[in-house]
Amino acid sequence: MSYNWNWGVLVSEPYLGWLISGTQWTLAIACLAWIMAFTLGSLIGIARTTPIGPLRWLGTAYVELFRNIPLLVQMFLWFFVFPEVLPRDWGRWVKRDLPMPEFTTAVLCLGFYTASRVAEQVRSGLNAVPKGLLAAGQAGGLTLPQIYRYILLPLGFRIIVPSLTSDFLAVFKNSSLALTIGVMELTAQSRQIENYTFQGFEAFTAATVIYCVITAIVVVIMTRVEARLRVPGLLGRQQGAL
Amino acid sequence: MFTHYDWNAITANLAFLWDGMVLSLGLAALAIAGGMVGGMLMALLRLSSFKPFAIFAYLYVNLFRAVPLILVIFWFYFLVPVALGRPVGPFYSALIAFVLFETAYYCEIIRAGIQGIPRGQMAAALATGLSRWQAMRHIILPQALRNMTPVLVTQCVVLFQDTSLVYVVTLRDFMTSASIVASRDFKLVELYTFAALVYLVICLAGSSLARYLQHRTAMR
Numbered sequence: 001m002s003y004n005w006n007w008g009v010l011v012s013e014p015y016l017g018w019l020i021s022g023t024q025w026t027l028a029i030a031c032l033a034w035i036m037a038f039t040l041g042s043l044i045g046i047a048r049t050t051p052i053g054p055l056r057w058l059g060t061a062y063v064e065l066f067r068n069i070p071l072l073v074q075m076f077l078w079f080f081v082f083p084e085v086l087p088r089d090w091g092r093w094v095k096r097d098l099p100m101p102e103f104t105t106a107v108l109c110l111g112f113y114t115a116s117r118v119a120e121q122v123r124s125g126l127n128a129v130p131k132g133l134l135a136a137g138q139a140g141g142l143t144l145p146q147i148y149r150y151i152l153l154p155l156g157f158r159i160i161v162p163s164l165t166s167d168f169l170a171v172f173k174n175s176s177l178a179l180t181i182g183v184m185e186l187t188a189q190s191r192q193i194e195n196y197t198f199q200g201f202e203a204f205t206a207a208t209v210i211y212c213v214i215t216a217i218v219v220v221i222m223t224r225v226e227a228r229l230r231v232p233g234l235l236g237r238q239q240g241a242l
Numbered sequence: 243m244f245t246h247y248d249w250n251a252i253t254a255n256l257a258f259l260w261d262g263m264v265l266s267l268g269l270a271a272l273a274i275a276g277g278m279v280g281g282m283l284m285a286l287l288r289l290s291s292f293k294p295f296a297i298f299a300y301l302y303v304n305l306f307r308a309v310p311l312i313l314v315i316f317w318f319y320f321l322v323p324v325a326l327g328r329p330v331g332p333f334y335s336a337l338i339a340f341v342l343f344e345t346a347y348y349c350e351i352i353r354a355g356i357q358g359i360p361r362g363q364m365a366a367a368l369a370t371g372l373s374r375w376q377a378m379r380h381i382i383l384p385q386a387l388r389n390m391t392p393v394l395v396t397q398c399v400v401l402f403q404d405t406s407l408v409y410v411v412t413l414r415d416f417m418t419s420a421s422i423v424a425s426r427d428f429k430l431v432e433l434y435t436f437a438a439l440v441y442l443v444i445c446l447a448g449s450s451l452a453r454y455l456q457h458r459t460a461m462r
Contacts, residue, residue, distance in 0.1 A: 003324055068445035070403035072417060073438050080430040169308075176310035180409065187313045200320035208309050208317075215308040 009199045010206050022189030023210055029106050029175040029185060034168055036111030041118025046148065048119065049126045059119065066116035071109075071177050078109045079181045106178035110171065117167050125160035126152050158229045165222040172214055186210060251429035252436050262419030263440075269337060269415065270402045276341035277401070278394070281348025286378070288353050299349065306346035312410055315339045319411045332413040344401055351397060355390035356382060392456040399448035403441065416440070 009015055048059035066074070079102075083094040098104055129152055137147040179188035190207035194200035252259070288299035306314070318339040323329050359382050367377035406417035414422070417437060424433035 002327070064446065064449070065442070068399075068403075068442050068449055069438050070406040070417070070441055072406045072409060073434065073441055076421070076430075076434045077438055080424075081434050084431045173308075173310040176312045177407075179312065187310055187316065190313070191316055194316075194320060200316075200324075204313065204317050204320065207313055208305075211310065211313070212305070212308045 003201065005201070006197075006199050007202050009193070009197050010202050015193050015197065015203075018184075018189040018193060019186070019206055019210070022184060022186035022207075025103070025178075025183060025185040026172065026175050026187075027214075029103065029110065029178055029183065030172045032107045033110035033114060033175065034171050036107070037114030037118050037167075037171070038164075040111065041115035042122050044115060044119035045122025045126065046153075048123045049152075051144075059123075063116045063119050066113050067120075071113055071174060072180060074113055075106070075109050075177055075181055079105045102178070102182045105181060106175070106183050110174055110178070114167065114171055114174070117170070118164070121160045121163045121167060122156065124163075125156035128159050129155045155231060158231050161222070161226050161229050165218070165226070168222070169215055169218055172211070172218075247432050248429060249432055251423065251427050251432050255423045255427075258423065259416065259419050262414055262416040265333075265413070266402070266405050266415040266417070269333070269340065269408070270398070270405050272337055273340035273344055273401055273405070274398050276337075277344030277348045280341060280345030281350075281352050284345055284349035285352040285356060288349060289356060303346045303349050306343055307350075311339075311343055311404055311407055314343045315407060315411060318342075332408065332411040336408045336411060336413055340401070340405070344397075347397060348394070351390055351393050352386070355386035355393075358389060359386050389459060392452045392459060395448060395452040395455060399445050399452065402448070403445060406441075 010019070044059045044062055047055040048063070050056060069077075083091040085091075086094065094101075133151050133155070134147060137151050142150065175185060176187040178185050179191075184192070186207050190203040193203035193206075197203070284299050284302065287295040288303065290296050290299075315336055318335045319332060322335040322338060363381055363385070364377055367381040368374070372380065405415055408415050409418045409421065412418060420433045420437040424430045427433075
């Protein structure tokens with residue numbers, strides 16, 4: 001194995017700047033996509049547990065559709081296909097006037113995709129609330145919205161915090177797919193440094209370490225959140241939050 | 243809505259796309275086989291009472307689960323030729339990346355399965371005079387594997403979807419073939435819609451199988 005080591009490349013310009021900018025894009029895509037996924041996914045997850053048939057059906061269809069098409073294909077569908085099948089004027093607006101088209105598309109695509117995963121977690125959380133509580137709520141004269149507001153949602157969301165942590169971590173990793181439509185996020189920047197300097201070992205090590213640090217920070221924060229939100233006496237800590 | 247699109251671009255290139263699908267399925271099959279064997283070994287290391295083994299497996303799993311698959315593919319696309327001193331082409335480096343990456347995920351599934359078996363089973367096996375290894379081989383693993391089959395199938399579907407990522411090293415799988423035709427004939431809408439439908443049908447079949455197995459396991 002012949003290889004010229006040069007770790008100095010990582011702290012020299014412009015490469016250090018590339019890594020920092022890549023990290024910022026990764027964080028921006030992941031955080032915005034997560035906000036969108038959490039909101040949309042919660043609504044869809046709730047829809048799947050309601051006694052209203054069409055809502056349940058729509059929720060199921062959404063989850064099955066978005067979970068069974070590879071994320072890369074979805075990325076290309078939003079970026080290349082979606083503007084073409086829109087009405088002509090809208091399509092032209094998307095293609096010409098959408099601000100930061102690659103970034104915006106990546107966030108939307110990742111948000112819609114992750115929403116399907118969040119929806120599954122929310123559904124399982126709501127289903128995990130003991131049935132006796134539901135019956136008690138009904139017996140106490142609560143309406144369906146009140147049962148959701150005061151019983152199901154507060155407990156359901158606390159139950160699924162550990163699984164949501166793993167979905168949140170997945171968003172950071174999946175944001176790397178934005179490079180396929182031209183966003184220069186962390187993985188893309190490390191590849192670019194390799195292409196420019198042939199120091200692949202150093203470049204990929206840097207990216208790997210940054211991803212590990214992001215993961216570690218999220219895990220530390222979420223462990224505290226989990227400890228605070230755990231429902232006493234209901235469930236133990238779930239294994240494998242990573 | 244789709245009437246003014248030219249769907250002949252797909253039929254004219256079916257043979258080319260089929261070659262890509264063969265590569266996708268082949269890569270997925272080899273990665274599943276390698277990942278399951280690796281995951282099984284890694285899970286046994288992870289649960290080993292010999293601390294250095296357990297720590298190694300813990301670090302391995304958490305390292306691979308912290309980084310994106312694309313980065314792992316780039317790593318081995320770069321690393322394998324440097325390590326061997328000669329070019330090996332994208333297929334083998336991608337295969338190595340997938341096997342090592344999936345090992346971490348299968349390890350966690352198998353570990354959860356093994357830990358889901360009641361402790362009494364192991365105690366009873368040891369009490370009848372089986373060795374620890376015999377107990378694992380004849381008592382624990384058969385039950386654990388049956389319980390985790392639905393999750394393993396789901397992971398296979400995820401892995402099959404992930405094979406599309408070899409696009410980043412221009413290995414000609416189904417997705418890459420579709421994108422080659424799409425940009426050469428300028429038929430982006432047709433080809434990407436077609437690719438999405440093909441993946442959807444295959445993965446829906448896999449997901450349904452997982453759900454069916456889930457119901458069957460739950461009933462027992």
